[in-house]
Every structure is written in structure tokens, then in C-alpha cells.
Amino acid sequence: MANVTVTGATGQPLAxxxxxxxxxxxxxxxxxxxxxxxxxxxxxxxxDGAGQPIGTGTSLTVQSPGNYILLVTDPASGCTAQDTVVVGQDASFPTADAGPDQTLDCTVASVQL
Structure with missing residues (x-):
């Protein structure tokens, strides 16, 4: 009787x-x-959200809102896992108010805002 040992790849990675x-x-x-x-x-x-490669490695710095997809590949098994992160845009900008309009003329040389 012969013994056979089967070793395999580690399996599916997590992303x-x-x-x-x-x-x-x-x-x-x-x-x-x-x-x-x-x-x-x-x-x-x-x-990127369209599936185009935009970077490699364990980190990516982005400046645009959108969906970003991480692909993790285990080279031993060839298996790949993916996860998507959504980067949104907070468009609530502060409101600036300098007060009512004021006029400078020959008699009024300065105003306080």
C-alpha cells in the first residue's frame, strides 16, 4: 500500500x-x-469604477469621488478576491457673509466688514 500526500495552494484570499x-x-x-x-x-x-488599473500595493491615495476596486491575488493558488470602497464627496460648503453692501466715496474712506 502506497501513501500519497497532496499539498495544495492556500485557497481563496480575502480582500x-x-x-x-x-x-x-x-x-x-x-x-x-x-x-x-x-x-x-x-x-x-x-x-477605478470602470475597471481600469490605477495602482498597485497596499494603499492608494485618491482625490476624486467614485468607486474603487481592490483585487487581491494569491500567487500560489491563482485565486483572486475583490472588494469595492465608495469615496463620496461632501458638497456642503460653508456660507460666507460679509454683511450688507457698503459704498466708499470721497466722504467715506473706509468701512468695517
Missing amino acids: DAGPDTLLNCLNPSVTLLAGSSPGGNETYDWL
Whole structure:
């Protein structure tokens, strides 16, 4: 009787593109951080919402709202996992009010706003 040992690839990786986030006046760019299964040899690819490659590695800094896709590939198994993060735009801008219109002329040389 012969013994056979079968070893295989580690299997399906996990992908975590992080929580959805917002761009705003204080944060005009955000850095997306990739999370995955603890294999150590995975590759990381970032795609835009149209599926076009825009970066590699465990982080990606973006300045535009949209959907961003993280692909994590385990080179040992060839398996790939993906996750999508949504970057929104907070369009609530502060309101500026300098007060009512005022006129400068020969008799009024300055005004206080």
C-alpha cells in the first residue's frame, strides 16, 4: 500500500478595501488601505469604477469621488478576491457673509466688514 500526500495552494484570499469615506474641504484626498488574508505573498491591484488599473500595493491615495476596486491575488493558488470602497464627496460648503453692501466715496474712506 502506497501513501500519497497532496499539498495544495492556500485557497481563496480575502480582500477588504476598507470603509466607505468622504472627500471634503478639510480632506481633499484620502488614502485607501488594503486588508487581506494573512498569507503574506498576495498581490494588490486597484481599479477605478470602470475597471481600469490605477495602482498597485497596499494603499492608494485618491482625490476624486467614485468607486474603487481592490483585487487581491494569491500567487500560489491563482485565486483572486475583490472588494469595492465608495469615496463620496461632501458638497456642503460653508456660507460666507460679509454683511450688507457698503459704498466708499470721497466722504467715506473706509468701512468695517
